[in-house]
Amino acid sequence: MVIDNLQNAAQYHSLGARFEKGLRWLADNDIxxxxxxxxxxDGDDVYVMVQEYDSKAKADGFWEAHRxxxxxxxxxxxxxHMGYAPATSLQAGEYDDSRDFLALDGDGTFIEMHxxxxxxxxxxxxxxxxxxxxxxxPVKKAVVKVRL
Numbered sequence: 302m303v304i305d306n307l308q309n310a311a312q313y314h315s316l317g318a319r320f321e322k323g324l325r326w327l328a329d330n331d332i333x334x335x336x337x338x339x340x341x342x343d344g345d346d347v348y349v350m351v352q353e354y355d356s357k358a359k360a361d362g363f364w365e366a367h368r369x370x371x372x373x374x375x376x377x378x379x380x381x382h383m384g385y386a387p388a389t390s391l392q393a394g395e396y397d398d399s400r401d402f403l404a405l406d407g408d409g410t411f412i413e414m415h416x417x418x419x420x421x422x423x424x425x426x427x428x429x430x431x432x433x434x435x436x437x438x439p440v441k442k443a444v445v446k447v448r449l
Contacts, residue, residue, distance in 0.1 A: 302385055303421040304412060307375060313421065320421075322347045323373050323445035327419065332377045332443050346448045353441050356381045356433035364391055364405035366427045370446040374430060375419040379440035382411040383420060384429025391427050424449070 303313065310328050314321040326342050326349060337353045356379070366388045374383070386409025394404035405427050413434060414420065422428050431440070 302423070302426045304414075305419060307417050307419055310419070316421075319343065319347050319447045320371075320373070323349070323447050327373065327375050327443060327445065332375075333441065342445070347445065349443050349445045351377075351441070351443050353439070354431060355437045356431055356440050357437055359384075359411075359429075359432050362429045362432050364407065364409070364427045364429050366403045366405060366424060367401045367422075368396065368403065368424050369401040370448055371424070372422040372428070373419055373445040373447065374414075374422065374428075375443045375445075376414045376416050377441040377443055378416050379438055380413060380415045380434055381430070381440050381442075382432035382434050383414045384409045384411050384427075384432060385420075385422075386410065386427045388425050388427040 307328060310324040313324055322343050332351060335351050337351050340349050342348055388405060391405035391407035396403045411432060
């Protein structure tokens with residue numbers, strides 16, 4: 302897991318060409334003005350989902366991990382708690398290959414994510430996004446999916 306500010310994104314271009322494409326896209330686009338939707342960056346190898354939602358109580362959250370893609374999650378506006386735990390420390394449920402979604406159960410740590418903060422999550426990084434810090438509030442986020 303990596304957590305940093307978007308102004309430092311170029312430091313992570315060395316992770317590979319697909320990560321560089323995703324990070325450059327985040328830095329070069331006015332995401333605040335974009336509609337919530339899926340946008341292609343490099344076909345299905347690198348794409349972004351712009352999301353708008355109200356953060357929610359942790360009781361309504363769930364742990365997840367992915368096998369085929371890494372996530373680059375950037376908070377564009379607002380703030381949220383992002384849950385993090387090593388996937389091996391949680392109880393794994395069923396993996397849905399069609400959605401690249403592994404449900405997990407257990408406990409982890411919550412990190413405050415504010416506008417301009419991004420997190421890179423690999424398959425070993427279980428996460429619980431969209432959690433409220435104190436009470437539900439509006440959040441705009443861009444989630445870049447990078448095929449591994």
